[in-house]
Amino acid sequence: MSFKKNVTHNPKLATVNKNDKITNMKKSKYDGSTYLNPYLGGVILGTVLLLSFYISGRGVGASGAVKNTVAATVNAIAPQHVEKSAYYSQFAGGDNRPMNNWLIYEVLGVLAGAFISGIVFNRLKLKVEHSPKITSRRRLWFALGGGLVFGFGAQLARGCTSGAALSGMAVLSFGGYITMVAIFGTAFVVAWILRKNWI
Amino acid sequence: MERKYTILAILLIVLALGLVGLPKKKDLKETDPKALLSAITEKSRYLSVDLVTHRIIENDPTLLLIDLRPANEFKAFALPGAINIQPDSLLSATTLELLKQPGKDKILYSNSDLMAEKAWLLGTRYSITRLYILKGGLNEWYNTIIKSGEVSSTASSADLDLINFRNAARQYFTGAGQTSETQVEAKTPVKVKVIRKAPEAKSGGGC
């Protein structure tokens, strides 16, 4: 499986090679960069997951780090509030050190790793990705709203697609599968409702 | 390209099939004989009749009574909440899984404690922990709890407490117009849910 280098001289033209089959990386309108073959990416990701379990006995995650950061921030501003809260007190306040947590370090690694990948594949670019049919502003508002809603849901479900769904599936966790199905099922429906934003 | 993916897909399926087809390894570890000997001589595996009765009455959820007698005797009478396991099926996979589940004290009993001793030895050899023997077995239980003893005039207050306890226990088991037999009938079959151990990861898990 070789990386197909997409060379587009005219960014406005989307050319599709007739001989490309399943793994063809469609040359995008404004993004002529190389992406790994998704199956290769999946194998790499699966191996990383495997290593994570082999070394630390747990899978990866992301929303947990957000949760801890929020808790630590609130604790810095209003410690009594944290102690009284039934939610925060589980992992912040008192003796807890939420920022000295496996997930926080892992997330730092995620940022670094993604950054390195961006350098290697020449994708470092400050921009807003959005459908040509909507404005940047609209995209950003939806991103904000989406993040808010997602953050809320991730707390309720005790995980996100990486932590609950992906890592959960790796150990055949029932809760993990349930969450995954719920996320993707709903996302499918909502994507169509909001299709004007995307296609 | 298509061909490549078909090959990979087949490879994946073969790997998965391999997983299913692998012979089940017996993951029973045997205890070191020296450790076994010290466990035997230690004698902490015996639980007195009074203690067990107390826990039965208290509905202690960590209690798991295992009756090793033949099925017809079990049906006639058994301690409340006990499950019946035939000695020859002690090493079956289901029994072992039952005995290995966390959070429970497993108390073996038979009529005397002979069979219980053997079962305990077997279980301990297979690294099963929290395994105990009802001292004296059902015979002792019956003599102590059900049959009333005579109160000697020289009994100490501790003895009197014990006798009171045993009287109360007798009431519990045989009183209220219900014999222990019916109590047990209603309880069998007891479905014991095997809880898969939920380990506490050092990093606390979470998302």
Add this chain to the structure above:
Amino acid sequence: MIGPIISSGIVSQAWDNIFAVLIGMGFGFALESSGFSSSRKIIGTFFGYDFVVVKVFFTAAIVASMGLLYLSYFGLVDYSLLYIQPTFLTSAIVGGIIMGIGFSMGGFCPGTSLAAFAVGRSDGMVFSGGMFLGVFLFSESFPLWENMYYSGSQGAKMINSVFGISPELFTFFLVLVAVGMFFGAAWVQKKVKKVEY
């Protein structure tokens, strides 16, 4: 060396966080290089023009689950020491639905939004920021959701026990399903109207 290495004490606990960074780097690299820093690629699954999510996600899931089962079989990993997150049925479903809404609104999930953040996508940054707000909102309003949060607890249940089959057999069926989806994705991708993205 029997895994998990940290738990069995072969490597000291202090290394755990260092490994966390390394594992995270691998995770981030895999995400970004597969294209998850682009919200348009992520959303592509739902419109049939780019199934990268399905391919990467399910490949990773079957590699990891098969890998763990094989390692366990060969005694290289103590499966009982692995963290299996507990099932809280109600909150798992409701939370998942809410996350699904957020997913299609924002086009990201926490992991991918971090990857997008790292390569300079402002929409990823904004999504990450939004997440902080969402977490804050939940934490402050927690008493309202407390009951739902703790209901439906089933412990660390594994999905194969729901069907009454062994983990290995379940994984086998999962592989079949995944391979089916991969071929299905390829087929759909050919049929769908080409979308410029």
